[in-house]
Amino acid sequence: MMKKLQFFIVLFVLCNTGVSLGQERLVNKGNEKYEEYSFRPAIDIYKRVIEKGYVSAEILKKLGNSYYFNADYKEAAETFKKLVAEYKDSVIAEDYFKYAQTLKSLGDYKESKEVMKEFTALTFNDRRASSYKDDRDFMKEIKENSGRYVITPFKYNTPYSEFAPTYYKEGLIFSSDRDTGNFARYRHTWNSKDFLDLYKVDTDSISSNKVLKLGENINTRLHESTSVTTKDGETLYFTRNNIIEGKYVKDEKGIIRLKIFRAEMINGVWSNVEELPFNSNAYSVAHPTLSPDEKTLYFASDMPGTFGNSDIFMVEINDDRTFGTPKNLGSNINTEARETFPFVTSDEKLYFSSDGHPGLGGLDIFATKINRKDFTGTVINIGEPANSNNDDFTFIFDEENREGYLASNREGGLGFDDIYKFKETKPLVFDCMQKVTGTVRDKISNEVLVGATIKVINEENEELASTITDSKGTYNLILDCNKGNFVRALMEGYVPFEEYIGVSDGKPKIIDFYLERDRITAGFGDDLAKLLQLSTIYFDFDKYDIRKDSEIEVEKVIAAMEKYPSLRLKVNSHTDSRGPAAYNLWLSQKRAAATVNYMVSKGISKDRLVSEGYGETKLINECADGIKCSAAKHDLNRRSEFIILE
Incomplete structure (x- = not known):
């Protein structure tokens, strides 16, 4: 078409x-x-x-x-x-x-x-x-985003082209090649159609007689197209062929490029038409739209720095009505193909058309969040019926009443391009929120760390959120999975540790932190078992092989010895007073030796370890032979010690 x-x-x-x-x-x-x-x-x-x-x-x-x-x-x-x-x-x-x-x-x-x-x-x-x-299954994603709009034809369409709607006061300004008044010699040879003019209409009017041209100061014998006005209706930005003093200007290839112009409303007439300073005779600048605060102009261009056939750019509008330097929105939005027709909503969502991002065919309409001029968010295809197999473009949207307009050359239209009105019935999901949970523990003792701080740091090293671990050492966070972030765990007396979470599909993630102490205050004769808060190392009755449930406690000691290569230990084993004293002494010696052998089997050098069994000779309470004690009190005497020798 x-x-x-x-x-x-x-x-x-x-x-x-x-x-x-x-x-x-x-x-x-x-x-x-x-x-x-x-x-x-x-x-x-x-x-x-x-x-x-x-x-x-x-x-x-x-x-x-x-x-x-x-x-x-x-x-x-x-x-x-x-x-x-x-x-x-x-x-x-x-x-x-x-x-x-x-x-x-x-x-x-x-x-x-x-x-x-x-x-x-x-x-x-x-x-x-x-x-x-x-x-990725893009067709599945597009299908999931579909069905959010109810679309009806714009009642002012004609058998000609109508597109590029923009809000103006109580109605719209749009572009059309309907009654241009031009003879065939003014038809454009791109597609052998008449040149375009800008029209305005009160969208609640009953008669099409309300459709009026914007005036001779705006419309020329060449193209006028995509436009945007300030909220007060006093300033108009619009696209026009490169024309100066009524004469069109070609580049060195003979092409009449596109430029953005600005006009002021003075006494009810668009006046003081001027081209913007970053226009050029060598490339095109077109399709303006404004940020919600009207301090930034977005547009499409193939100026130097463009990734593809056309990219979307932004430029700051200064208080004195001058402009800054145009900036490309970056490779997350712009591709090596066509990105064009931008529109920014009041909630800073950027809608644009592209055939470089995966779509249904031709130009599709896409959306992304650009809060704080952050152009790294997920780019979403807004799905059918807003998009079709043909070209879909010039999307505008009023977030307050959830209504808007778009243009398309889809099948079933009245003209070559038609404007369609739509109602959004289900909002697009822009926020990709990911739940991150976990536990913070001491790396050696495996004890949970209560009150540890967990911070979310973005890629610019800015802190976005913070929380602390609860009485169980656990934490909960909600992250924006459209962006990469660092999750950092901190605790006084420990070395901070962080893990990077990149852009993801939003599925919940568990990150457990095991923090290393920044120092261990210990010396000759101290019991490493107490410093590491080890649980009791149990042996089966009348046996000296280390039980599976006790291996984890010994592994903590091994971890400490691996971290501190100069550490030498003496492994002491004690029993309670129940049973013959000589037997208890023998059994404790075997258990101490078994512990050393286990550690040696895990890679600890034997010359860093010694062992000794004391049986019931060093009880820590009154539960000696002949003294009636509870089982719990006897258990206190059944202990292992890891005494620091060096």
Whole structure:
């Protein structure tokens, strides 16, 4: 479908080609039209050349591109198919990408996916390829985001093109090639349609007679398109062809570029029309929209620093109405393809159109949060029916009443491009919240640490949140999983430790921290078992093999010895007074030796350990032979000690 909007999408300038001498003149004429973005005449010429039997890879590429930029995806797909089949060695990654996009627009998602495999195989460090290589099921994600809008046709559509709606007072300003008053010689050769003008309408009016042109100070004999006004209705930013004092200006390639202009409302008339200072005769600047505070202008351009065919940029508006330096929004939003038609809501959500992010075909509408001018959030395809297999663009949205407008060249429309009104029935989920829980423990003793501080630090080393562990040593956090963050555990007397959590799918995550003490105050004769708060090391009755439930306590001692290589220990074993004294002495010696042997088997050098059994000779309470004591009191005497020798 031939589309007026396609004139406003910035493109790479492609190289010339030629065929046999007999057709060289005709092909050169086609190349000339192609490089002027006069795609409709170029299509006619290339078709004539091919019909005469002269075909080359370059001719097919340019014919396919000409169809592609006119949104004639059926013809584009057939042309790219022939290119791939007959000139595979000449096909580059960008050819495969356009071919895959045309197939999606025709609903052939299976074949499109196969073509994208060819595209990814030829690319390196390409955002579009990376999106497909990570094996995400984008069609499933798009389906999950679908069904959020009820869409109805704009009652002021005509059989011509209507698109680029923007809010203005109680109604809209939009662009159309309806009654331009131009003769055929003023038609644009991109798509052989009339040039566009800006119109305004009160959206609650009953009669289409309310649709009025903005006036001769705004509209010219060339294109006027996408626009935005300040909330007070006193300032208008709009897109126009490069025209100075009534005369259009071409670049060195013969292209009339796009520029953004600003006008003031004076006594009911748009006046003082001026172009913005970062415009250029060498590249296009178009599709303005304002931030909620009206201090930032967003726009699309192919200026230097652009990743693809067109990117979205921002520029600060100073208090004196001058401008800062334009900045690219970055590779999270912009790809090597087309990003264009930005719109920012009152809640700082950026909506834009792209054919570089995974979509349904053609231009799709995407959204992302940009709070505090952070452009790293997840980019969401807003799904059907807002998006279709064709081009969907110029999305605007009033978050207060959950209504808005968009334009599309989808099937069933009245004109070439039509405006649609929509009602949002279910909000998009922008916030990806991830629950992170865990426990903080002493690395050696494994005891929980109560009151430890857990902080969330972003990639700019800014603290975002903080909490402390409870009586069980546990903590709970909620993180934004659209961003990477560090979770840091701190406790007085311990070395801080942190773990990085990258962008994720939001599934709950458990992170347990084991903190090392920054120092251990101990010396000759101290019992390491007390310092480490070890539990009782038990042995089975009448046996001296270490039980499985006691191994963990000995492992803590091993960990300490591994951390401090100069540490030497004496392992002492004690029993209670029950049983013969001689037997208890023998058993305690065997148990002490068994403990040392276990530690040696785990890699501790034998010359760092000695052992001794004391039986019942060093009781710590009154429970000697002949004294009646409870089992609990007897248990206190059954103990192991790890005495520091060095």
